[in-house]
Amino acid sequence: MFGVFAFLYKSKLNQLEINQTAILQENNLTQQKNNLTTELDQVKKINQELQTEKKNLTEQIESMKKTWNEQNVSRAQWSLDEYCRKDRNRQCNSCQKDWLQSQSSCYVVNDAEPKNQKTWEEARETCREKSSDLAVVGNEVEKTFLKEKSWVNSNINGYWIGLGAEGGRWKWIDGSDLTNQAWIQQQNATDGQCVTSLQNREWTSVSCTERNAWICEKKALTV
Template sequence: MAEDEVLYASVVVKSRRPQRATKEDEVVYDEVKLPNQTVQQTLDTNDSARLLSNKEAERKHRWYQKLACCFGILCVMLVLAIIAVFAHFLFPHKRDEQELKQLKANQTLLLEEIYNLTNLNKKLSSDLNIQVHNHTQEKENLRLQNQNLMTELDEVKNKTQKLQKEKKNLTEQIETMEKTWNEQNVSRAQWSVDEYCPKENNKRNCSSCQKGWTHSQSSCYAFNDAKPEDQKTWEEAREDCRGKISDLTVVDDEEEKKFIKDNSWVNNKIKGYWIGLRAEGGKWKWIDGSDLTNQAWIQQQPVDGQCVTSLQRREWRSESCDKKNAWICEKKALSV
């Protein structure tokens, strides 16, 4: 062939990429001027292109591998993150349930302790209240006892003073009687014998009471129904009784009261008979120092300066001790 001849060669370059469905294979035509050189260059060019294409494909393949590896690692990390999230929410939940159960158990124990402590507190409060009440009651009882003892002590002091006064009066009375007895010893002895043992037909008949006195139980009574001009105040009547070795009558029981009342005779000249009861210190008192025990025997309240009279067909009456009345004397009867 001549040098000027031009040869045409066709080179087909295949790529490892997937062929596109819409394009046809491309054909590249190169103009070759020299037969030998041109062919050689064409071959070198094809090899270089083929080599470059292989390197590019390998590089892309490695890039895809790295991308897939990263994607796998990312998936693993995502799975681990999901597992961690589940573990984060699941395990604490179980732990919270256990703690809740433990708290409920502790709460139950605390409630039981509170209930026991409440009952113990109630019991202790009740015992304390009972002890305080008992202590208060004992204190009040001691106060009342002390008050009663003080009252009794005052009464004993008053009685002692009155007894001392009575003793003084009795001592003075005894001294007066002894003096009178010594002065009239002989005549009094004769008078006493005649009073208790009067002579009748040269024979003495003795009795428990003097002549003119009425005997009842263990006492003798003289009902002095004096005329109005001879009637006496309470103190005068008592002095008269003392002169007869007696005193104004003291009534001990209902039987004696009835006897005194039945013998307190009524007439136009006598309004009452003095007995040995008068008001002292706001109380009715007998001449022997004792208190009137039966308040129903006289309805009037005791007023100092008032004395009591007895009379048939009426109850005892309070009158001024300075008023003049008849009187009743009493002394012990003799044993005959």
Template structure:
């Protein structure tokens, strides 16, 4: 009986050891699965980091070409955290059209500005009053120049200089039909508004305004 008891005891110990080995094997498999998941997650994060780094480098290159320091812009404005750091050509609040970003500042009285004041605000945003280059851009600007009873126009970067309509980049207005042959009298600037053509107004009037900047390559 003693020998039988010893055999039973050994069998019980062997069984317990087998159970422990089985449990350890299961734990090992679980750990391997978890390790693989962590590894895959890390690889995805590395890919996202690489893409984001490349996008930021491209953005920095664009800003450097425009002589703008990094301190003047925020990555969060172009690559918002809530959008999983997916970068956009325009910062939040700006609209993309062709290769430019636009900010329609639909200010109402008493927050509207003169032409010069509006331009200074645009410059503070590393932009300038918009310069329209073709019919497609003109239509975009007009369609987005929203109308309400307190807004009679949006300043754009066109004003009279020396008897000519001239853009802020120094070029002359080539399509006079855009201003309906209104005479270029010094001290006059131009506004855009949906459902009407451009209008000449005193640059000292207060209006809403439209800023434009180059879109980033992302």
């Protein structure tokens, strides 16, 4: 009799343990479900934020494209007006108004008064604002042209060109070396020195921080 009671008690205990395990498993599943639901809600929220951000970026890009296109049209019109006369029979020139052509380049001589003269770096930046750079000389013809246009003025000591000392060598702003040392009075290149041109003399090396006039160069337009 005692054996039967013990068996029934043990069976009941096992059933309780099974039920308890099932309850724990169900609770775990419920918790996992709740966690997944929370994660899903977070993913949905992030996705919505990303969609909103994508929409905003798309609108910004479209706005930038529109502005860019308008600017390109404006630049194209400006270039056309700069190179081509505004009349019924519009005629275009290789260089803009006030620019001088020699071979395949256009030059503008900035014979500024002392108060408006610039250091070598400042002069170069001014040229860049005009889609050009300080003049680079590649041959005797160009050198002669540049020298003739370096007009003498009592207020001007020289015109900056795109030549300066770098690492003990004379270098052009395009990275090439000065090949004809006879073109410059001071043949020893000292860092911090840049070169000026002036009529009736060879090129002269002075401190790049001095203020001078300057000459810009850009490629001529093919018309």
